[in-house]
Amino acid sequence: MNTKLKVSEISKIYPGCIANDKVSLEFGSGKIYALLGENGAGKSTLVKILSGVVKPDEGKVFLNDESIKLNSPLDAKKNNIGMVFQHFNLFETLSVFENLSIDSDKKDEDLRVLVNDILKKYNFKIDLDVPVLNLSAGQKQKVEIIRCLIRNPKVLIMDEPTSVLTEQETDDLFVSLKQFSKDGILIIYITHKLKEVLSLCDEVAVMRKGKVVSVSNTIDEKIESLANKMVGENLNTIKKKINNFKNSEEILKISNLNFKSDDPYETNLNNLNLSLKKGECLGIAGISGNGQNELFQILSGEIITEDTSIMFRNKEIGKLNPRERREYLMAFSPEDRISQAAVPELKIYENVALNNFKSSNFFEKGLVNEKKIKEHSKKILSNFSVNTDNVELKSQFLSGGNLQKLIIGRELITSPELLVCFNPTWGLDVGAINYIHETLIQINEQGKSSILISTDNDELLKLSDRICVIYKGKLSKIMSADTVNAEKLGILMGGGSID
């Protein structure tokens, strides 16, 4: 059966922000639609309206030419609109099956049969009786999708589904989505990743500042044209010049480093060896969960190791804590901006003060030198183009991009000799990604070194001088970045070998 979905003149105003400004769009089954826009463009608000989580101030939604009311998520379900949220809407401590059954009126036995049919049909492999917290991000997403499929959806909305997936998982997802589309489900795919739009979707609507600025067929678009529409200005593409550092001074050396964890959910690291030259960027690729977290923590000093296993500028630092390492001019930007890098409830200048040094004089005789910290923070905000000059603002009100700029700025303003960053552009929009990438290239040009742990291969190939892959806690050999490509990395990331 054909499904037609139409949103007409939808508006939603939040205090101080027009999230949706008279948005009108039409969708029909058999196609995959992209809804493209930067963070804060209003995509998520629109899909929250379609899924009944948020009520619009104005406008109507039509399903097959009939006006429908979406006052609650139940209304969306009744109208066969399914939604997979960006932040999973699962119950982590409940089993997969419990997560599915909570939403279903069917008897448990019937539901199990139905779910097994879906698993078989789409070749999903998920154990129904394990708690969701044991699943990988890709599997969790499949659970969300199955939850929608149980209800025979006419419309399936995916909100930035690949932000937490590995490349392999992304490929699998695209195969499934194409299959759903063939089966007659109308798919609306929300993203800010341009490549995905081109490889998956048939039509694309671009949103900017709450408005739809363009609707077109993806065949007529290119990455550049979409990027410019999305950002509303011309972006320059960056590519780093790869340097050879054979004769440069060695700044960091890790030798025979082992880490064995008591926590079964952590990865053990086996016999890591690497060295880093002054001014060099070393990229570490890998599918998430292969030991990146542990490696980052070992580098940052959250995990203490043998003294001799890490040498930084000819000093043994394996036993130093993060603060002591910072005194030696190391800097760290962890993966999770909200919970590891910053405290969201604290003001900007307080977050800056957290990163204190003896030399920074933020504290005198146990008292906080507020004036000094605020001056220092203002400098960070302006030097690193953070979109506010109010140091009293709570950090949670910064967008992901601005928060990341603040964190990188906080780390870099002390001119460290080494910056270790872990997925620095995770979940950011194109503009912010570009800015962070430019900054990272800049520090190398200034003769500072960096280690970039990332799950984004494009990013690694763009920024690294040398690259290696971490797989099950082991490092591959370290290769010059001009000798590898995404394909080779992919093989190594999957545990294969290349010559």
Added chain:
Amino acid sequence: MSFDLNFIGILIGAIMASSVPLILAASGELITERSGVLNLGVEGMMIIGAISGFALMVVTDNLFFAVIGSMFSGLIISLIFGLLTQSLLTNHVATGLALTIFGIGMSAMIGKNFVGIPGKEFPLLFLSLKESIPFVGPIFFGHSIILYFAFGLPFLTNYFLKKTKTGLIIRAVGDSPTSASNQGINVTLVRYSCILYGGAMCGLAGAYLSLIYTPQWIENMTGGRGWIALALVVFATWSPIKVLIGALIFGGITILQLHMQAVGLRIPVQLLSALPYIMTIIVLVVISRDSRKIKLNTPTSLGQIFYKEK
């Protein structure tokens, strides 16, 4: 000293009786907490239950009304907590503490006129069996109906949480209220219901004290049992069966140390009095060591205020 078997039976019966208020209050609080609400007002709700049960018994001379009334007053006072935390979005911890203080003060005020009035005899079941079968008799028979209910309750609660759809919904709300709300579950309604149920069970626990265990009204007669019940829920890692075990250990050691004091063992009295608290915590910590299970049983959103997006 010679203990005959029947004496040990009577001792076990006494231990069971002393653990009843803990089981009732903790089982109620467990449901509340499983929905993500941390109600620290257990002590306050219990003492309100105790005084209203006793007062109703005196006024109506009807034990049935007294018991139902105590549950109802526990429910009403927990409704105050619900209104504050769920509708006015106040902090759970502060509100719960206030509720306890309020309950203790309120009960003392109402209770003024009831001090010194003797209680009414509560009907005990199977008394003849208790007398006629040695050892087993005093353990299993001759108790009030509330005791039998209390000992069934943890198993019922366990079944309810694990096997019924409503139980599943409560666990889901406790895990992630936002996800639950996005799935169309009325989080506020679920949490209100769990709070009210917890209140009613605490009221009943109080009534057990003032109507059956020590049938009279004494100011502050719950004597911290509400706090013990709260601790039991946490140390039992939100498992109803472990709550039962914990309550029995606590009741058991309380009774035993009294006997030890009575026979004049040369251990400081203070140490003996502290023993139930220490032992209960040790045992529960030891039997709840599985970190995976703790993670699965802990209501992730415990104590968090839930706002619904509009």
